Amino acid sequence: MKILSAEYETSVVTKKIYQTSIPEIAIAGRSNVGKSSFINMLTGRKKLARSSSEPGRTRMLNYFNVNKGEFYLVDLPGYGYAKVTDKEKDLWKGIIEFYLQESKALKHVILLVDIRRESSDLDLQLADYLRFYNIPFTIVATKADKLSKMNRKPALQAIARAFGESEKNVLAASSLSSDGREEILSLLSDILPNK
Template identity: 50%
Template sequence: MNRTIELIKTIYEIKQLEDFEEPQIALAGRSNVGKSSLINCLAGRKGLAKISSKPGKTRSLNYYRVEPDGFFLVDLPGYGYAKCSKAERAKWAKLIEAYIQGNTQLKAVAVLLDSRLTPQKLDLELTSYLKSLGIPVIPVLTKSDKPKQRDRAKIQNQWKDILQQDKAPLCFSSKTGMGEAKLWDILAAHAAL
């Protein structure tokens, strides 16, 4: 299927939040985990989502419409970024919480996890929080072209056990396209629920 992704709306403050009728899949992850690269890879073009060598570039909720499926990918600000004020981090946290809670169109959250790192405290907190709200978690191991297959499998199994899911997290690489077709299938299936 030929899909297109287009940036429709950018939200910086809670008062800007609006209800969309279309299903939504949120993208969450630590700063510098590769959310923007993943969006650009799925879109098949560079520059749709801004990429920076400095973590914490995404400071807003970015709504990307996926056609012809008719759902939104919603890019959330990265977490764990230390080079901004506590006040700004608190503002992002409130915005994300306001977006997630009570959002009937939010079908799942794709949590992007760095395949080179053992499970991190902030990732564990996020996945636990989402599960407590009954929101399905789609674990995606980014930068999966970097570690050796053995090391990648170890991280996959750790996350599979932590999340108590039947399937191991999807391995994805925006550099090589690893897992791209499978990720589309997973996102579209959740959006259709």
């Protein structure tokens, strides 16, 4: 898989879904885990998805059109941000769950977790939710640059154990160094229908 172009297409704020027949790969994870940066790293476009050191930046579902209609990368709002009201938390959860259930073109979810952190209940809940609805997903442990290469493997093993997933379903990535990019592109090739 080669990403030749990537463009912002649209944002969805409410429970209104953007339904097209173009396959979708959604990027989910806690607020500030690095979802927007991950999209930028993957597409090679530094400023495509807005990343920020201030958590809770992405409040909508943002659709990025890759290779002029080959697939969408969908940047989901982050969950678990402490500084918002319960009402707002429920709203975001509702938007994410609605999207996951209703999107007809969703092919796969990339669940981003921080390689240095213990997985949170919300991450584990999302994984349960995806299993329940039979939505295939891969866990990507990002910010791998924060660990030495030697320490990455045990961190990935611990994440796999916490989620009850096999180790092959947990990949390491870094949006700073682009480590893991090739592996993820090859995962996307396997997921997406051949053209």
